[in-house]
Amino acid sequence: MKHNIGRREFLKQSVFSAATALAASSVDVLAANREKSVRASSPKKIIVAGGGIGGLCCAYELMKRGHEVVVLEASQRAGGHVRTIYDPLADGLYADAGAEHFTKPGYDFYWNYTKEFNLTALPYPRRDNIIRWVQGKPYTEEMLADRKILSEFGFNQREINYLAHNPWWSLPALYFTPYIQSFENEYRPFNARLNHLDQMPLIDLLKKDQASAAAIDFIGDSKSSALHVIWHAAILKLRGVPLWPPKVFRLKGGNQIMTDTFAAKLTERVRLGCPVTNIAHGKTGVKVEYRERGRDKKIDADYLVSGMSLLMLRKVPIAPAWPEAKAFVVHNMPYYMMTRVVFQSRTPFWEKDKVSPNIEHGDESLIDVWRMAEDVETPRGLLIGNASARTTSEEALAAFRKMYPGKSENIEQALVVNWANDPWARACETVHYPPNWLTRIWPNVIEPHGRIHFVGAYADNLNWGMEAATRSANRVAKMIDEA
Numbered sequence: 409m410k411h412n413i414g415r416r417e418f419l420k421q422s423v424f425s426a427a428t429a430l431a432a433s434s435v436d437v438l439a440a441n442r443e444k445s446v447r448a449s450s451p452k453k454i455i456v457a458g459g460g461i462g463g464l465c466c467a468y469e470l471m472k473r474g475h476e477v478v479v480l481e482a483s484q485r486a487g488g489h490v491r492t493i494y495d496p497l498a499d500g501l502y503a504d505a506g507a508e509h510f511t512k513p514g515y516d517f518y519w520n521y522t523k524e525f526n527l528t529a530l531p532y533p534r535r536d537n538i539i540r541w542v543q544g545k546p547y548t549e550e551m552l553a554d555r556k557i558l559s560e561f562g563f564n565q566r567e568i569n570y571l572a573h574n575p576w577w578s579l580p581a582l583y584f585t586p587y588i589q590s591f592e593n594e595y596r597p598f599n600a601r602l603n604h605l606d607q608m609p610l611i612d613l614l615k616k617d618q619a620s621a622a623a624i625d626f627i628g629d630s631k632s633s634a635l636h637v638i639w640h641a642a643i644l645k646l647r648g649v650p651l652w653p654p655k656v657f658r659l660k661g662g663n664q665i666m667t668d669t670f671a672a673k674l675t676e677r678v679r680l681g682c683p684v685t686n687i688a689h690g691k692t693g694v695k696v697e698y699r700e701r702g703r704d705k706k707i708d709a710d711y712l713v714s715g716m717s718l719l720m721l722r723k724v725p726i727a728p729a730w731p732e733a734k735a736f737v738v739h740n741m742p743y744y745m746m747t748r749v750v751f752q753s754r755t756p757f758w759e760k761d762k763v764s765p766n767i768e769h770g771d772e773s774l775i776d777v778w779r780m781a782e783d784v785e786t787p788r789g790l791l792i793g794n795a796s797a798r799t800t801s802e803e804a805l806a807a808f809r810k811m812y813p814g815k816s817e818n819i820e821q822a823l824v825v826n827w828a829n830d831p832w833a834r835a836c837e838t839v840h841y842p843p844n845w846l847t848r849i850w851p852n853v854i855e856p857h858g859r860i861h862f863v864g865a866y867a868d869n870l871n872w873g874m875e876a877a878t879r880s881a882n883r884v885a886k887m888i889d890e891a
Contacts, residue, residue, distance in 0.1 A: 460488025463715025
């Protein structure tokens with residue numbers, strides 16, 4: 409049975425062709441624009457709602473082009489989900505409580521900003537020598553390539569042969585590769601003519617392709633569109649990025665240095681403690697109501713750039729209301745929330761035990777953990793990790809002590825940053841869409857609505873936070889500048 413693009417999808421792609429061409433060529437555009445600021449021939453006034461990395465980056469690019477920009481940030485700090493904590497840690501230790509890392513390649517825009525701002529990127533050993541808990545027991549990377557162990561897990565012979573010669577994390581590629589080859593343009597998923605895969609969850613596709621029960625347990629997903637999962641894998645392939653990049657980087661001193669730098673460049677254009685309370689828009693401009701120091705205020709502009717998560721935007725009244733297609737995106741975008749766990753220890757005890765500090769556990773109270781701030785000169789050690797939303801420090805510490813295989817653990821402080829409790833930045837990155845949603849969300853999610861544009865981790869084809877945010881920011885800045 410052939411699955412051709414329907415008339416609706418064809419028209420949607422035709423209308424969107426200019427925007428996707430802009431997105432696909434934006435890396436070269438960024439390099440050209442990076443050298444100097446250009447005074448806009450027709451300066452515009454733009455309101456940026458939300459001072460996360462997407463909003464800050466877009467405001468910065470618009471400012472460089474000579475436009476008048478104001479950033480309205482609801483909280484008392486800029487940066488959104490990019491946050492580095494220093495207190496109450498000792499000895500100059502620091503921990504990235506939000507955005508973890510970036511890759512090379514894959515984070516092309518982000519790397520350009522590290523160079524422009526002269527920031528130091530450090531190789532991040534958070535994925536080196538990982539100990540993975542599988543079926544209740546810890547295994548090293550070498551053990552997970554052992555045919556005997558793999559057969560005991562229940563993998564079939566094809567999967568065993570693959571894992572014996574390829575990393576554990578790459579198993580999805582065994583089943584995704586035949587489909588990935590159909591994608592030629594990372595911004596046009598429907599050109600691959602696999603739209604029927606949006607109608608089924610990934611787990612059904614794996615069953616159809618005769619994956620073992622063990623493989624389905626490892627990579628299966630009963631809630632996500634098979635097309636969305638495979639399209640994400642195809643984007644990485646097109647960018648030359650591994651499915652799960654083992655080599656990652658972070659900024660020396662913490663990733664918040666990037667958003668702090670954007671904010672410093674924007675100076676008084678960033679207004680903190682100014683939540684947007686109402687949006688009105690028309691053919692010639694926008695009017696935004698916001699609250700500052702308990703007082704209601706209004707501001708007019710030519711354009712509005714929403715840098716808020718859609719979880720927050722859906723709470724803001726807007727007139728006229730969103731059209732049906734955009735309303736579906738705004739009100740249904742699926743996000744996840746998480747807790748960042750931080751352990752400060754008296755010593756890097758894992759070194760004495762000769763155990764890797766990088767562990768994937770999978771327990772909701774501590775999904776994974778790894779070392780950070782190894783560049784700080786101190787006898788202490790620092791581990792950070794992820795846990796499900798609302799996990800307490802006591803629960804996370806108990807989970808660590810249960811899974812850690814050594815005997816010298818001496819954690820002296822445990823704390824958590826629970827994003828679910830943040831009133832303005834609760835949502836993290838998006839998750840894969842449920843079946844039948846991709847054809848409703850893409851490309852509506854990145855299209856402007858009149859004079860309202862959208863930036864952020866959700867507003868690009870790949871939900872890799874800091875890169876998706878800066879990519880979408882540059883796309884929107886260019887569109888507004890050239891309008």
